[in-house]
Amino acid sequence: MRKKIVAGNWKMNMTPKEAVSLVCELRDKFSNRDVDVVFCVPSIDIIPVVDAVKGTDIKVGAENMHYEEKGAYTGEISPGMLKEAGVDYVIVGHSERRQYFGEDDECINRKVRKAIEYGLTPIICCGETIQQREEGITLDFINKQIDAAFLQVSAKDAMKCVIAYEPIWAIGTGRVATSAQAQEVCEAIRLDIRKLYGEEVASSIRILYGGSVNAGNAAELFRQPDIDGGLVGGASLKPDFCEIVNYNI
Numbered sequence: 127m128r129k130k131i132v133a134g135n136w137k138m139n140m141t142p143k144e145a146v147s148l149v150c151e152l153r154d155k156f157s158n159r160d161v162d163v164v165f166c167v168p169s170i171d172i173i174p175v176v177d178a179v180k181g182t183d184i185k186v187g188a189e190n191m192h193y194e195e196k197g198a199y200t201g202e203i204s205p206g207m208l209k210e211a212g213v214d215y216v217i218v219g220h221s222e223r224r225q226y227f228g229e230d231d232e233c234i235n236r237k238v239r240k241a242i243e244y245g246l247t248p249i250i251c252c253g254e255t256i257q258q259r260e261e262g263i264t265l266d267f268i269n270k271q272i273d274a275a276f277l278q279v280s281a282k283d284a285m286k287c288v289i290a291y292e293p294i295w296a297i298g299t300g301r302v303a304t305s306a307q308a309q310e311v312c313e314a315i316r317l318d319i320r321k322l323y324g325e326e327v328a329s330s331i332r333i334l335y336g337g338s339v340n341a342g343n344a345a346e347l348f349r350q351p352d353i354d355g356g357l358v359g360g361a362s363l364k365p366d367f368c369e370i371v372n373y374n375i
């Protein structure tokens with residue numbers, strides 16, 4: 127039985143003071159023991175948020191990291207810095223990183239491998255555009271993204287990863303995928319992982335859905351057999367995030 131994960135992705139929101147205030151408001155309201163809760167926060171918020179969740183089961187994630195360990199990469203943050211700051215998860219390959227910062231499959235694969243090397247759990251994002259969906263090439267495209275992200279990743283390491291299926295047309299638009307659409311793609315991802323690594327990895331790897339998840343649609347999405355939780359953007363910045371985590375209570 128795979129434990130669900132609900133990860134918030136704050137994106138470029140929340141100053142350190144706002145971050146601590148939100149975490150303090152929410153941290154005692156997650157009453158669902160069957161869900162791992164993760165706050166993926168901007169780099170500057172990591173240290174205060176790690177401090178604010180001390181003594182709880184909540185984990186902290188980064189929204190990005192470099193695949194190099196150190197050096198002349200102005201403005202970047204390294205896996206070692208994240209680890210030492212108390213981070214457990216890192217989002218890799220979010221569509222906004224692909225679109226606005228030119229991250230390609232090779233860069234994403236390097237980040238996945240480096241995160242694993244540092245004991246960070248990558249949340250590997252994939253997702254199609256509306257054009258790709260309309261052309262009927264969604265599953266092929268997603269499989270290509272997944273195959274590229276897992277290049278040179280062993281079965282033992284793949285098992286530790288989390289995948290997030292986020293259709294680009296559903297991100298921040300209020301247009302959530304239907305549970306059938308989300309399930310279809312998450313099932314296809316699991317089949318692809320089965321082809322790459324076999325049954326044990328396929329049945330244990332956690333696959334999340336992201337894209338306009340809110341307190342009203344989470345339960346239906348999370349009931350799907352291949353959806354193991356959510357990567358939540360906008361709704362993770364408000365008390366709705368607790369309702370999403372407590373979706374079946």
Ligand SMILES: O=C[C@H](O)COP(=O)(O)O
Nearest residue numbers: 135297298337338359360
């Ligand atoms: O990483 C989160 C996704 O981009 C979803 O964002 P959203 O929930 O605001 O649509």
